[in-house]
Amino acid sequence: MSRPRTVHRCRACEAVTVRWAGRCPACGAWNALVEEAVPAAVTPASSRPGRPAGAEHDLVAHGAAEAAAPLSLGEVDLAGGAPRPTGIEELDRVLGGGLVPGSVTLLGGEPGVGKSTLVLQLLAAVASAGRRVLLVSGEESAQQVRLRAERLGPLPPLLRLFDATDVTAIAAAIGDESPALVVVDSIQAVADPAVNGMPGSLAQVRACADLLVHLAKSLMVPMILVGHVTKDGALAGPRALEHLVDTVVTVEGDRHHALRLVRAVKHRFGPTGELGLFEMGEAGLGSVADPYRLLLGDRRLGASGSAVLPAMEGQRALLVELQALTSMTSVGTPSRRSAQGVDGGRLGLLVAVLENRAGIPLRQIDVFCSAVGGIRVTEPAADLALALAVASAGSGVPLPPDLVAFGEVGLTGEIRQVPHASRRLAEAARVGFRHAVVPESCPAGPPGMELLHVHSIRQAIDLASGAVPPA
Ligand code: TYD
Ligand code: MG
Numbered sequence: 368m369s370r371p372r373t374v375h376r377c378r379a380c381e382a383v384t385v386r387w388a389g390r391c392p393a394c395g396a397w398n399a400l401v402e403e404a405v406p407a408a409v410t411p412a413s414s415r416p417g418r419p420a421g422a423e424h425d426l427v428a429h430g431a432a433e434a435a436a437p438l439s440l441g442e443v444d445l446a447g448g449a450p451r452p453t454g455i456e457e458l459d460r461v462l463g464g465g466l467v468p469g470s471v472t473l474l475g476g477e478p479g480v481g482k483s484t485l486v487l488q489l490l491a492a493v494a495s496a497g498r499r500v501l502l503v504s505g506e507e508s509a510q511q512v513r514l515r516a517e518r519l520g521p522l523p524p525l526l527r528l529f530d531a532t533d534v535t536a537i538a539a540a541i542g543d544e545s546p547a548l549v550v551v552d553s554i555q556a557v558a559d560p561a562v563n564g565m566p567g568s569l570a571q572v573r574a575c576a577d578l579l580v581h582l583a584k585s586l587m588v589p590m591i592l593v594g595h596v597t598k599d600g601a602l603a604g605p606r607a608l609e610h611l612v613d614t615v616v617t618v619e620g621d622r623h624h625a626l627r628l629v630r631a632v633k634h635r636f637g638p639t640g641e642l643g644l645f646e647m648g649e650a651g652l653g654s655v656a657d658p659y660r661l662l663l664g665d666r667r668l669g670a671s672g673s674a675v676l677p678a679m680e681g682q683r684a685l686l687v688e689l690q691a692l693t694s695m696t697s698v699g700t701p702s703r704r705s706a707q708g709v710d711g712g713r714l715g716l717l718v719a720v721l722e723n724r725a726g727i728p729l730r731q732i733d734v735f736c737s738a739v740g741g742i743r744v745t746e747p748a749a750d751l752a753l754a755l756a757v758a759s760a761g762s763g764v765p766l767p768p769d770l771v772a773f774g775e776v777g778l779t780g781e782i783r784q785v786p787h788a789s790r791r792l793a794e795a796a797r798v799g800f801r802h803a804v805v806p807e808s809c810p811a812g813p814p815g816m817e818l819l820h821v822h823s824i825r826q827a828i829d830l831a832s833g834a835v836p837p838a
Contacts, residue, residue, distance in 0.1 A: 375400040382585065384542065392542030405448075413467060450636060451589075454492030457645060457654045458485075461616060461629050463637025466548065466589040470636065471580045473554075473608055475594045476618035481627055482593050483507065484651050485618060486550045487516055489591075495536055498547035503538070505532040505556030519651045530718060534559045534575040535689040538582050546588060553593040554608065569607055569723075576608045609633060619649075624741025626661050627652060630681050640681035658685055659798050662740045665712035672760030675771045675800065676752035677791035678744050684787070684794035686771070688739040689749065691756040693732045702731060708738030708754060710745050717754045717776060724780025725825045727761055733759075748778035750784035751804060754824055755831050764832045770829065771795045772804035780824045784808045792816055804831050 375387045377400055382393030384400065425514050450464035459465050466472070476482050483506075490500045504512050509530040516522055529540045534557045541549055551557060555567035557575045564570040572687050576592060583590040594608065596617075609615050613635040620627040629643035644655035655661060663686055666673070672691040689709065696702045706714045714736050721727040734757055738744045751774035759766050766772075773791055775783040784806040792803055792812040803812060804827050807820045821827040 392592040457643035461643040467737040469587040470613040472614040473612045500545040500548040550591045621741030642681040642683040674752040674756040692735045699801040703733040705735045747775040770802040774806040
């Protein structure tokens with residue numbers, strides 16, 4: 368593709384675009400674009416360092432932004448930089464209030480977890496509030512998107528769909544439509560014809576994201592790029608985008624379970640660590656105000672091998688049931704250690720500590736452990752509850768049903784303190800738990816919650832099973 372010798376500058380706002388349009392994509396002024404020779408000072412993003420030679424786009428470059436001069440921090444204009452609520456409360460919580468104009472958010476998650484469903488609901492919410500939005504669907508056909516959207520609710524007329532994969536066509540459509548929000552589903556499906564490589568290749572993903580990010584900034588339109596993550600966490604492309612975008616939001620959850628955890632792992636406009644909870648149902652993703660029902664609703668009280676952990680997911684405490692089952696290892700086979708939703712390496716370590724420091728024989732025993740509800744618990748604070756569940760499974764003695772436990776287990780069998788003790792205890796007390804096995808240094812809990820302070824795993828097992836009364 369040859370480099371254009373001219374660009375078009377808007378008489379109203381000085382924005383520069385490669386292709387002529389009746390309406391300025393930046394400010395919306397009609398018949399304001401005037402052709403002029405390519406000036407040295409305004410370099411289309413396509414010829415910026417890092418962009419492959421020959422990649423030309425109808426990119427809008429804003430003259431004023433390009434010629435920015437240093438200024439005092441206090442002079443920075445904050446107008447227009449405030450987040451705008453999306454209308455989906457759990458998402459706004461994760462985003463620190465909503466989407467910031469001109470910001471680019473990468474929405475990552477495994478295939479099938481619910482990314483397309485979430486963005487469709489988000490677009491419908493914004494469109495229903497009277498703002499024009501654009502969904503670029505490079506992955507699903509227009510018919511598929513419509514059918515899914517109809518299942519989720521009425522079709523708002525301001526929800527516009529563009530079934531395309533060519534990033535230059537997408538950029539032009541964004542300019543023409545002037546939407547209040549753009550979603551590209553997915554970044555791995557779009558391609559730049561001027562760049563070598565298949566859609567989804569690193570070069571393509573980077574080139575397309577680079578173009579779209581510049582477009583979002585120059586048009587001040589918030590943009591969401593959907594990116595698939597593979598099971599082993601390799602974001603085949605999207606991870607390479609994390610530094611390009613302002614915000615990285617992940618959707619997690621087991622596709623065989625209803626619960627979905629949405630969190631910001633990078634956020635330039637607010638804190639990370641906020642957790643949004645959704646439940647996948649017949650009509651898409653619904654907000655979960657109280658995850659207690661989903662996570663502990665079907666718990667069998669009085670069963671051995673079950674312990675409840677007040678886990679921290681970001682800034683939010685969630686009560687998660689950890690289960691263990693032990694059985695004799697078949698003759699001639701090595702003992703199995705199976706972990707689902709908990710860390711396998713951690714389980715191996717805890718089994719060794721239980722054997723060597725607490726005298727629980729597990730050598731010829733298979734140990735199976737899982738976190739219930741499709742949740743993954745990897746924090747060291749889960750050690751104590753997991754060890755208690757294994758010990759309870761081994762002895763057949765159930766733990767009291769109103770007991771929670773948290774603490775890190777060290778190699779000498781000592782129980783170490785963990786962060787957010789008060790928040791964990793408050794959540795446990797809120798839903799009716801009355802006893803907590805905690806590290807010795809743990810501060811006092813809320814009213815009605817009796818703390819059993821322990822310094823070793825042996826002591827924890829004895830106290831929790833009621834073998835000795837608390838001191
Ligand atoms: P999807 O949003 O397509 O996932 P992603 O874009 O992350 O690949 O979600 C797909 C799954 O969600 C699919 O297995 C069906 C399920 N689903 C529901 O259970 N209810 C619904 O209302 C919708 C739209 C999807
Ligand atoms: Mg999808």
